[in-house]
Amino acid sequence: MTRVTQAHIDARKEDILDAAMGMFARKGVAGTTMQEIAGEAHLSAGAIYRYYPSKEDLLRAVCGVTVDHVREMFAQAAASAHSPLEAIDEVGRSAWSEFKSEGCQEHLILNLEATLAAARQLKELGAERREMLNAIIEMLGRLIRQAQAAEQIDDGVDSRALASLLLACHLGSGLLTIELEDDVDSDAILRVVTQMLHRLAPVANGDAGRT
Amino acid sequence: MTRVTQAHIDARKEDILDAAMGMFARKGVAGTTMQEIAGEAHLSAGAIYRYYPSKEDLLRAVCGVTVDHVREMFAQAAASAHSPLEAIDEVGRSAWSEFKSEGCQEHLILNLEATLAAARQLKELGAERREMLNAIIEMLGRLIRQAQAAEQIDDGVDSRALASLLLACHLGSGLLTIELEDDVDSDAILRVVTQMLHRLAPVANGDAGRT
Amino acid sequence: MTRVTQAHIDARKEDILDAAMGMFARKGVAGTTMQEIAGEAHLSAGAIYRYYPSKEDLLRAVCGVTVDHVREMFAQAAASAHSPLEAIDEVGRSAWSEFKSEGCQEHLILNLEATLAAARQLKELGAERREMLNAIIEMLGRLIRQAQAAEQIDDGVDSRALASLLLACHLGSGLLTIELEDDVDSDAILRVVTQMLHRLAPVANGDAGRT
Amino acid sequence: MTRVTQAHIDARKEDILDAAMGMFARKGVAGTTMQEIAGEAHLSAGAIYRYYPSKEDLLRAVCGVTVDHVREMFAQAAASAHSPLEAIDEVGRSAWSEFKSEGCQEHLILNLEATLAAARQLKELGAERREMLNAIIEMLGRLIRQAQAAEQIDDGVDSRALASLLLACHLGSGLLTIELEDDVDSDAILRVVTQMLHRLAPVANGDAGRT
DNA sequence: TATGAATGAGCGTTCATTCAT
DNA sequence: AATGAATGAACGCTCATTCAT
Numbered sequence: 001m002t003r004v005t006q007a008h009i010d011a012r013k014e015d016i017l018d019a020a021m022g023m024f025a026r027k028g029v030a031g032t033t034m035q036e037i038a039g040e041a042h043l044s045a046g047a048i049y050r051y052y053p054s055k056e057d058l059l060r061a062v063c064g065v066t067v068d069h070v071r072e073m074f075a076q077a078a079a080s081a082h083s084p085l086e087a088i089d090e091v092g093r094s095a096w097s098e099f100k101s102e103g104c105q106e107h108l109i110l111n112l113e114a115t116l117a118a119a120r121q122l123k124e125l126g127a128e129r130r131e132m133l134n135a136i137i138e139m140l141g142r143l144i145r146q147a148q149a150a151e152q153i154d155d156g157v158d159s160r161a162l163a164s165l166l167l168a169c170h171l172g173s174g175l176l177t178i179e180l181e182d183d184v185d186s187d188a189i190l191r192v193v194t195q196m197l198h199r200l201a202p203v204a205n206g207d208a209g210r211t
Numbered sequence: 212m213t214r215v216t217q218a219h220i221d222a223r224k225e226d227i228l229d230a231a232m233g234m235f236a237r238k239g240v241a242g243t244t245m246q247e248i249a250g251e252a253h254l255s256a257g258a259i260y261r262y263y264p265s266k267e268d269l270l271r272a273v274c275g276v277t278v279d280h281v282r283e284m285f286a287q288a289a290a291s292a293h294s295p296l297e298a299i300d301e302v303g304r305s306a307w308s309e310f311k312s313e314g315c316q317e318h319l320i321l322n323l324e325a326t327l328a329a330a331r332q333l334k335e336l337g338a339e340r341r342e343m344l345n346a347i348i349e350m351l352g353r354l355i356r357q358a359q360a361a362e363q364i365d366d367g368v369d370s371r372a373l374a375s376l377l378l379a380c381h382l383g384s385g386l387l388t389i390e391l392e393d394d395v396d397s398d399a400i401l402r403v404v405t406q407m408l409h410r411l412a413p414v415a416n417g418d419a420g421r422t
Numbered sequence: 423m424t425r426v427t428q429a430h431i432d433a434r435k436e437d438i439l440d441a442a443m444g445m446f447a448r449k450g451v452a453g454t455t456m457q458e459i460a461g462e463a464h465l466s467a468g469a470i471y472r473y474y475p476s477k478e479d480l481l482r483a484v485c486g487v488t489v490d491h492v493r494e495m496f497a498q499a500a501a502s503a504h505s506p507l508e509a510i511d512e513v514g515r516s517a518w519s520e521f522k523s524e525g526c527q528e529h530l531i532l533n534l535e536a537t538l539a540a541a542r543q544l545k546e547l548g549a550e551r552r553e554m555l556n557a558i559i560e561m562l563g564r565l566i567r568q569a570q571a572a573e574q575i576d577d578g579v580d581s582r583a584l585a586s587l588l589l590a591c592h593l594g595s596g597l598l599t600i601e602l603e604d605d606v607d608s609d610a611i612l613r614v615v616t617q618m619l620h621r622l623a624p625v626a627n628g629d630a631g632r633t
Numbered sequence: 634m635t636r637v638t639q640a641h642i643d644a645r646k647e648d649i650l651d652a653a654m655g656m657f658a659r660k661g662v663a664g665t666t667m668q669e670i671a672g673e674a675h676l677s678a679g680a681i682y683r684y685y686p687s688k689e690d691l692l693r694a695v696c697g698v699t700v701d702h703v704r705e706m707f708a709q710a711a712a713s714a715h716s717p718l719e720a721i722d723e724v725g726r727s728a729w730s731e732f733k734s735e736g737c738q739e740h741l742i743l744n745l746e747a748t749l750a751a752a753r754q755l756k757e758l759g760a761e762r763r764e765m766l767n768a769i770i771e772m773l774g775r776l777i778r779q780a781q782a783a784e785q786i787d788d789g790v791d792s793r794a795l796a797s798l799l800l801a802c803h804l805g806s807g808l809l810t811i812e813l814e815d816d817v818d819s820d821a822i823l824r825v826v827t828q829m830l831h832r833l834a835p836v837a838n839g840d841a842g843r844t
Numbered sequence: 845t846a847t848g849a850a851t852g853a854g855c856g857t858t859c860a861t862t863c864a865t
Numbered sequence: 866a867a868t869g870a871a872t873g874a875a876c877g878c879t880c881a882t883t884c885a886t
Contacts, residue, residue, distance in 0.1 A: 004865090004870070012870090028331060030241030034856060044872045046858075055856065109330055116323055119316075119389055120239055129390055157406065161399035168383030168400060175382045176375060178330055179340055188372035189379060195368065199410040215845070244880060255847045257883075266881065426866070450753055452663030455859060466868045468862075477860065527752075534749055541742055541811055542661060551812055579828065583821035590805030590822060597804045598797060600752055601762055610794035611801060617790065621832040637849070637886090645849090667877060677851045679879070688877065 013051045015041040020062050025106035029059055029113055056121070063114040063125050067132050070111070073098065074136050084146035085153065088166070088197065091140070092190055095170050099177050099186040108174045137163045154202045162200075169193055224262045224272075226252040231273050236317035240270055240324055267332065274325035274336050278343050281322075284309070285347050295357035296364065299377070299408065302351070303401055306381050310388050310397040319385045348374045365413045373411075380404055435473045435483075437463040442484050447528035451481055451535055478543065485536040485547050489554050492533075495520070496558050506568035507575070510588070510619065513562070514612055517592050521599050521608040530596045559585045576624045584622075591615055646684045648674040653695050658739035662692055662746055689754070696747040696758050700765050703744075706731070707769050717779035718786070721799070721830065724773070725823055728803050732810050732819040741807045770796045787835045795833075802826055 019040035023032040034055060038045045052058040077094035078087060098104055118126035140163035147153040153162075169189075176184045230251035234243040245266060249256045263269040288305035289298060309315055329337035351374035358364040364373075380400070387395045441462035445454040456477060460467045474480040499516035500509060520526055540548035562585035569575040575584075591611070598606045652673035656665040667688060671678045685691040710727035711720060731737055751759035773796035780786040786795075802822070809817045 004868085008870095026331075028241070028327060030239070031331075033854085045856090046873065047871055049857070050870070105330075109327065112323055112327055115386065115390060116239065116320065116327070119320060120242070126390070130394065133387065133390055134394060158399050158403060161396060161403045164384075164387060164395055165380060165400045165403050168380050168387050169376060170383065171386045172379030172381065172383030173375075175326065175386065176344065176379050179326060179337070179344055183341065183345060184375055185372060188369050189376045192369060192372045192376050196407040196411065200407065245882080246880075256881090257848065258846055260882070261845075450663070450749065452661070453753070456861080457859075467860090468869065469867055471861070472866070531749065531752055534745055537808065537812060538661060538742065538745055538749070541738075542659075542664075548812070552816065555809065555812055556816060580821050580825060583818060583825045586806075586809060586817055587802060587822045587825050590802050590809050591798060592805065593808045594801030594803065594805030595797075597748065597808065598766065598801050601748060601759070601766055605763065605767060606797055607794060610791050611798045614791060614794045614798050618829040618833065622829060637847085641849095666875080678877090679852070680850055682878065683849070 009051075012041075012043075016043070016048055016051055016058070017061055017065065020058050021065065021110060022106065024059070024062055024113055025110040029117065059117060060122060060125055062110070063117060063122070064128070066107075066111050066114050067128055069107075071132050071135065074139060078139055078143065083152065084143050084150050085197070088140065088143050088147065089194055091143070092166070092170075092193060096173070096186055096190040099173065105178065105181070108178050111174070112178070133167065136167055139163075140166055151202055153197075153200045157200055166193070166197075220262070223252075223254070223258075227254065227259055227262055227269070228272055228276060231269050232276065232321060233317070235270070235273055235324055236314075236321040240328065270328060271333055271336055273321070274328060274333065275339070277318075277322055277325045278336075278339055282343050282346065285350060289350055289354065294363065295354050295361050296408070299351065299354050299358065300405055302354070303377070303381075303404060307384070307397055307401040310384065316389060316392070319389050322385070323389070344378065347378055350374075351377055362413055364408075364411045368411055377404070377408075431473070434463075434465070434469075438465065438470055438473055438480070439483055439487060442480050443487065443532060444528070446481070446484055446535055447525075447532040451539065481539060482544055482547055484532070485539060485544065486550070488533055488536045489547075489550055493554050493557065496561060500561055500565065505574065506565050506572050507619070510562065510565050510569065511616055513565070514588070514592075514615060518595070518608055518612040521595065527600060527603070530600050533596070534600070555589065558589055561585075562588055573624055575619075575622045579622055588615070588619075642684070645674075645676070649676070649681055649684055649691070650694055650698065653691050654698065654743060655739065657692070657695055657746055658743040662750060692750060693755060693758055695743070696750060696755070697761070699740075699744050699747050700761055702740075704765050704768065707772060711772055711776065716785065717776050717783050718830070721773070721776050721780065722827055724776070725799070725803075725826060729806070729819055729823040732806065738811065738814070741811050744807070745811070766800065769800055772796075773799055784835055786830075786833045790833055799826070799830075 016037065019037045020032070023037050023040060026032075027036075034048055035045045037058070038048050041048070048058070052061060073094060074091060077091040080087075080090055098107065101107075114125070114129070118129050137160065141159045144153060144157070144159040144162050148155050148157070148159065173184070173186050173189055177186060227248065230248045231243070234248055234251060237243075238247075245259055246256045248269070249259055252259070259269070263272060284305060285302060288302040291298075291301055309318065312318075325336070325340070329340050348371065352370045355364060355368070355370040355373050359366050359368070359370065384395070384397050384400055388397060438459065441459045442454070445459055445462060448454075449458075456470055457467045459480070460470055463470070470480070474483060495516060496513060499513040502509075502512055520529065523529075536547070536551070540551050559582065563581045566575060566579070566581040566584050570577050570579070570581065595606070595608050595611055599608060649670065652670045653665070656670050656673060659665075660669075667681055668678045670691070671681050674681070681691070685694060706727060707724060710724040713720075713723055731740065734740075747758070747762070751762050770793065774792045777786060777790070777792040777795050781788050781790070781792065806817070806819050806822055810819060
């Protein structure tokens with residue numbers, strides 16, 4: 001009846017997860033050994049297997065954290081709304097703010113690893129991610145439709161396409177941040193996104209949608 | 212009878228490169244063995260080393276091809292211009308058309324692998340990619356500035372930021388295509404991008420840039 | 423309150439032994455983990471080591487039980503004798519009855535494991551088993567010699583060889599039972615053994631031993 | 634086009650097989666590492682996998698050799714017949730002669746390992762062995778029935794049971810040889826077997842089968 | 845030049861054993 | 866006495882790379 005609290009077990013799982021996230025981001029999933037993760041988590045190699053039955057399960061857990069993180073971020077931002085368009089702006093600000101956070105580079109890379117893993121080995125993770133992305137697109141689409149109802153955005157705009165575009169902008173900015181680091185001014189990019197969004201307001205002689 | 216023309220050598224290198232590209236995209240860099248590449252290229256395992264001194268060198272070459280491919284695509288599209296704005300539209304059309312091509316999923320994934328490799332092991336490749344991306348951004352920025360001079364785009368827009376944004380849209384759309392496959396309508400996204408771009412035209416009472 | 427009676431300790435040892443016997447028979451010695459044995463014995467992994475200092479010691483104990491079991495079986499059967507030949511028959515019946523018992527397959531396999539272990543790592547166990555087998559052979563030999571004295575078996579028969587043969591028949595039948603399961607009719611085999619044994623009675627013109 | 638003849642490949646497979654047979658017999662299947670086998674076969678650890686895809690496959694091959702060996706031995710002996718009873722004697726002599734051969738102990742132990750492996754992991758091997766044993770029993774049964782037709786053995790004897798018994802005697806003698814080594818006189822055992830067999834001849838007033 | 849057998853370091857994983865509680 | 870988390874050596878197996886042919 002040794003006293004091993006659930007809290008202790010959770011703390012260990014967290015340690016391992018953190019270690020794995022760091023290593024996966026830094027050296028890649030394939031480039032990271034279980035020994036390294038164990039070392040980073042101050043454990044022996046074998047101990048990990050008490051908490052995660054395999055490297056793949058650990059990867060799954062790591063990716064799950066990424067998914068949760070993204071989903072949460074978008075959900076929170078969307079909640080703090082005033083007018084629909086302001087809500088979208090707020091989501092953008094919130095999403096873009098992660099490019100300024102400490103360790104953002106690692107987070108972004110980890111997300112890429114997750115994308116690759118989902119696209120190849122981890123089919124179930126792929127489904128989870130698909131769900132998450134679709135949820136984000138739908139949430140943005142809803143806001144856009146509200147903005148259209150409030151005459152802040154032209155009715156001629158395909159709301160789902162615009163939502164996808166906004167998400168793509170964010171993802172793409174992340175990619176650019178990974179590749180160009182300080183050569184990319186993500187704030188400036190967000191500013192232009194906002195600018196363009198506001199230009200989508202309906203015009204007097206309704207010619208929007210003309211391509 | 213040392214009749215080994217340079218052409219023959221180049222052809223072999225090409226074979227190996229093609230095989231490696233396919234396998235890397237399909238199974239990942241770490242998940243691909245040299246044997247598999249050799250088999251795909253109709254060679255023995257050892258023969259590859261006559262053309263590429265290591266797997267990493269091969270990866271470098273593969274990533275280089277990716278870089279060249281992207282650079283070329285953008286350059287070609289930019290050349291076929293009429294008015295500046297049309298040129299940008301054309302670049303978009305051209306860039307987005309790759310999402311419709313056969314094996315696009317694999318190409319996109321390979322590009323992601325390259326990004327990750329560059330961000331980690333292959334520092335020189337990172338520089339090369341940075342150069343390429345900056346070149347694209349500058350090219351787009353130039354077009355945008357021309358469009359501004361031609362009063363097709365409002366002067367209040369940060370041309371480099373807009374250029375970065377357009378690139379990010381493209382990269383992000385690729386990411387979405389990887390993750391959502393047929394759930395994403397890249398054509399519709401491009402249509403909205405174009406729409407927004409055209410809305411950036413200067414307005415009568417010059418209030419552009421208001422954010 | 424150190425109330426740990428010897429009875430309690432013995433009971434635990436017995437639990438562990440039973441668990442180990444079951445698992446070793448079912449999954450093999452190498453295929454069984456200490457954790458599994460502990461679980462089966464309703465103990466934690468570490469607790470076993472209070473009773474048996476190592477897996478090998480546990481194996482030794484398990485094999486010892488096997489030895490005891492066999493020795494006992496033969497001894498009991500031999501005791502319930504009437505005429506010498508009947509005693510041999512009775513030993514046979516008793517020995518063969520184990521092929522009908524529940525879990526016989528597992529018992530037989532465990533015995534094989536013990537044989538192999540004795541032949542390799544566990545030299546002392548080997549000596550113990552040798553002793554046991556020799557004891558059986560001698561006991562049977564004695565019965566045979568008594569039967570010869572009682573003119574139930576021809577004097578020309580080598581009593582020790584016949585004893586060994588009878589034991590070999592039993593061991594071999596066990597082997598066949600393991601391999602052929604229901605394809606072998608052990609009752610029929612015993613019947614023939616008995617038949618042959620009775621045919622060894624002295625004949626009028628004493629030509630026994632002619633080979 | 635390196636000249637690697639099939640003969641060379643076969644020789645290597647043979648080397649590995651021999652090494653594995655020796656080690657498995659000496660240290661047990663579980664107690665033998667692939668490194669050890671490789672060392673014994675004068676190869677590196679990895680090289681084995683070119684010839685056998687896994688340890689289990691190697692075990693299968695080793696067991697297959699055992700099966701082939703036994704089957705062959707019985708078949709050859711049965712062929713060199715004169716009268717039916719003599720044929721049976723000949724089979725016995727041949728079968729028992731292996732107890733005198735060099736490395737017989739190892740062979741016998743290996744056979745036991747095969748039995749255990751077949752009874753547990755290697756179900757298909759189990760089927761193969763079952764087939765082999767049944768074939769032997771049937772062959773012996775046929776000889777016995779011929780001997781009955783030739784009035785060398787009493788009709789009242791169950792031919793299949795006697796055949797099984799003879800096989801069991803052989804297997805059991807092997808087991809005794811493993812356990813008792815020089816304490817068992819296998820020649821004497823065979824002599825008694827033969828003796829008993831000859832005593833099964835029909836008697837004038839046909840009372841055979843009385844049990 | 846090309847082959848492919850061989851190497852051997854290193855991987856993910858298991859498990860007998862220890863020991864703080 | 867009992868627990869079960871932790872250890873760490875060792876296993877089966879893979880694969881980038883080498884080299885005799």
